[in-house]
Amino acid sequence: MAGAVVGDEQSGDDPTTLELCRVVADLLGQEAGVFMPSGTMCNLVAILTHTRPGDELICDHESHIYGTEAAGAAALAGISIRAITSPHGVFDAAQVLEMIRPRTRTAPRTTLLSVEQTTNFSGGAVWPLAQLQAVRDLAHAHGLKAHLDGARLLNASAATGISAREYALGWDSAWIDLSKGLGCPVGAVLCGSSAFVEQAWQWKYRLGGAMRQSGVLAAAGLYALEHHLPQLVADHANAQTIWHVLSPCGALRFDPPQPASNILRFGFTSPLVTAHEFAARCLKEGVRVRAIGSDFVRVTTHLDVSASEAQLAAQTMLAVAQSLSQGG
Numbered sequence: 001m002a003g004a005v006v007g008d009e010q011s012g013d014d015p016t017t018l019e020l021c022r023v024v025a026d027l028l029g030q031e032a033g034v035f036m037p038s039g040t041m042c043n044l045v046a047i048l049t050h051t052r053p054g055d056e057l058i059c060d061h062e063s064h065i066y067g068t069e070a071a072g073a074a075a076l077a078g079i080s081i082r083a084i085t086s087p088h089g090v091f092d093a094a095q096v097l098e099m100i101r102p103r104t105r106t107a108p109r110t111t112l113l114s115v116e117q118t119t120n121f122s123g124g125a126v127w128p129l130a131q132l133q134a135v136r137d138l139a140h141a142h143g144l145k146a147h148l149d150g151a152r153l154l155n156a157s158a159a160t161g162i163s164a165r166e167y168a169l170g171w172d173s174a175w176i177d178l179s180k181g182l183g184c185p186v187g188a189v190l191c192g193s194s195a196f197v198e199q200a201w202q203w204k205y206r207l208g209g210a211m212r213q214s215g216v217l218a219a220a221g222l223y224a225l226e227h228h229l230p231q232l233v234a235d236h237a238n239a240q241t242i243w244h245v246l247s248p249c250g251a252l253r254f255d256p257p258q259p260a261s262n263i264l265r266f267g268f269t270s271p272l273v274t275a276h277e278f279a280a281r282c283l284k285e286g287v288r289v290r291a292i293g294s295d296f297v298r299v300t301t302h303l304d305v306s307a308s309e310a311q312l313a314a315q316t317m318l319a320v321a322q323s324l325s326q327g328g
């Protein structure tokens, strides 16, 4: 990062940022890319670019765009969201069809579908390729744009061996996060056609997101894409390690039943145990996990957690789960 060759990204001449955008666009089978400060901004800018105020977007009820980012979409893009209820954020074309409003004088115009690959709050599930393509094609057949929230797309590839390009090909926009499993301090890259990226740049600038000598950050992204992909496979193995320790514990209820990527999600069989209480007790013991509402705990493995630390974290969580379920 310190040695990165930099220029002015706002004027389109930061060479390291340009290189990162080219590499990620290529990785996703898209024409062009634009560097963003965050994944949240990738989603927001994609929404702003694909929709007009008063339009409606379809996504899963547990998706990041809905649960975490909906205020941005409402306040800045002026759109409404219609959410699909599905078991792990993985729905089918028939469910999308049901959510598309008829074109009438009164209904909002349904213009955008967003899908997460992998899911996040739904527990890191991986969409089968054919199902992903089916919802994309259904959207296109009804005149909707299709947006792939690929914050964790490389995790899907690490899990299945199917390339990010295969997953992202044919979507009207797709992006990856650099600051999740890839381990960079900051950034994400939003990709699409050249015309889409031209428009996305307008919104990025309007939102104040041009970043001058962003090459220092882009350099981290290039490094991570070259060196950290095997890390994702190790993260998945660590998630399995944790699952093997915790899944026999009767106090816990895994949902999905087994992790598919680097995320585990579980609830509690006793109604007296809350996710917040569990997370607080784990933190005291040195393990940071996240409560998702009061029902679920999300555990995420990443490059700062080694195989032996995953073991230790699992043993710690097991002890906490047993203690809490016995009223301790």
Ligand SMILES: *Cc1c(COP(=O)(O)O)cnc(C)c1O
Pocket: 038, 039, 040, 041, 043, 064, 065, 116, 118, 119, 120, 149, 151, 152, 177, 179, 180, 188
């Ligand atoms: C993390 C995440 C985001 C938001 O990305 P940030 O870089 O944290 O802004 C969006 N969607 C999904 C699926 C995510 O996992």
